[in-house]
Amino acid sequence: MASEQLPSTMKAFVLEQFGQPYQLREVPLPEIEHQDDILIRVEAGSYCHTDAVVAAGTMHPPSLPHIGCHEYAGTVVALPQGKSSIYGLIVGTQVAVSGRGYHVCEKCQECRNPSGPVPDEPGFSVYCPWTHGGLGVHGPGGFREYAVVDSKQVLPIPGSMTAVEVAPLMCAGLTIFAALKKCNLKPGQRVGFIGCGGGLGHLGLQFATKMGLKAVGVDSSPGALQFARDLGTGAYIVNAAETKAEDVRQQLGQEDKAEHISEMGLDAVLILTDSQQSFTYGVDLLRNGGLAIVVSFPPEGFQVSAADLVFRRIRLEGTLIGSNKAMKEMLEFCVEHGVKARVKTYSFLRLNQLVEAYHSGVSGKLVVDFQKND
Structure with missing residues (x-):
């Protein structure tokens, strides 16, 4: 595995009971176990309405404990063993992680013939019935320092955009x-x-x-x-x-x-x-x-x-979330036309204060900025 020097443990905010605040825990660093997976250092995680209903246990309740956040961004720090690149991504590439299917089957009707106004390439569909689910919804997401993600569902962040700007676009946008x-x-x-x-x-x-x-x-x-x-x-x-x-x-x-x-x-x-x-x-x-x-x-x-x-x-x-093609088109559109989410940022350790602000009706997108200290 080509990687930077990585710790053996990391901090993560864990949902241990539905309807209760996240708990900050020290957990093992996730390992790459699939040929399409990459490990990223999370730099920004945006809070979405889906995060709220998942945390409340009212939509497809995940197994507990659970790490939320399905729209985030970060930098690649490790690839599968023996690989120096994967789908054009290398260690050091800053990537946007969308709330899409994790490890789709690639063989079902949906994957073979993706549909929609801007469909996926054959072999990947957000509507795949055999997917392992969305990271942050069914599996662990971005409210942690490092995350394993499917390289097929990420894109490099345009050079003119930051992780904080991109994260809210990965589901809402x-x-x-x-x-x-x-x-x-x-x-x-x-x-x-x-x-x-x-x-x-x-x-x-x-x-x-x-x-x-x-x-x-x-x-x-x-x-x-x-x-x-x-x-x-x-x-x-x-x-x-x-x-x-x-x-x-x-x-x-x-x-x-x-x-x-x-x-x-x-x-x-x-x-x-x-x-x-x-x-x-x-x-x-x-x-x-x-x-x-x-x-x-x-x-x-x-x-x-x-x-x-x-x-x-x-x-x-x-309608559901868009395809990888739509994501690329959207990011290019945002760069060309200056479309940006209006965000309020919180440090990682203030995640529960962010959640409180969300439920109080604060407008715009609320984003954890992992680089922020306050």
Whole structure:
């Protein structure tokens, strides 16, 4: 194994009980056991909504103890024994780690024929039913000093970006970018983000406007609405607590010189929040024939109006995180257009304070910066 001098143990934040704070523990350094694996020194780990539901034990509860974080970044410090490079990665390469499948089977229908607007290369699919699951969700993730990751699911970080900037893009950014691609919209068309003041939403507003789309952001809390406005994207921001969806449709219809209410509204809407009220509001914003992309996954699901599907021809589709191709395209897009997550950083030892801030409703993305000392 080609590597730098490595310790035998490391610090990790471990979830030992669902619904309880992470515990700082000294644990053995993980070993490379698979030909596609690499060992990285973690430099930044971003906290995501999925981390919150995993920690609460409400979504595919992992075995405990568990190390969370499925969007992170770091530097390669070791490769499989006998290899000096793997998929173009060498010791010292700074990489972004996405919340995608770990050790997919490479042989199933999904892997042989990946689908989506920007599909994976044959042999890898985020929808593989035989995957070992996502690191940080089913297996150990990035809230530790070193992590073993699948070299097939990482990409080198562009030289102009930092680990702290890239980490929030590895789930939130990649998911919303892929969702926008799935909408297949042309410049000038309208797209809405239900939950625009959150991690995915504020990135979606930036991506959409830089793609030439007319973005509409919807939220209800004053802080989230102000956060969305402060991005300066020029998106139309709607307070759902004060404005009816029908009124928004009519106002936009007047701007578009639409002649009938059926022609007024958004071409697509992305549902980023968990409440039925938000889902209904988003669907009500669509013009007839519009597309609703469901990104969130509340345990109780959503109730769908048959009348919307039958008489208004509303289309409904779900989406998961994007492919490696989409990740590369997204990173290049971010560099070209200056798209960045708005982040607040915490030192590694302050992870539980970060989690408290998340649950208090702090806007933007909250990121552990392993280089930060405070």
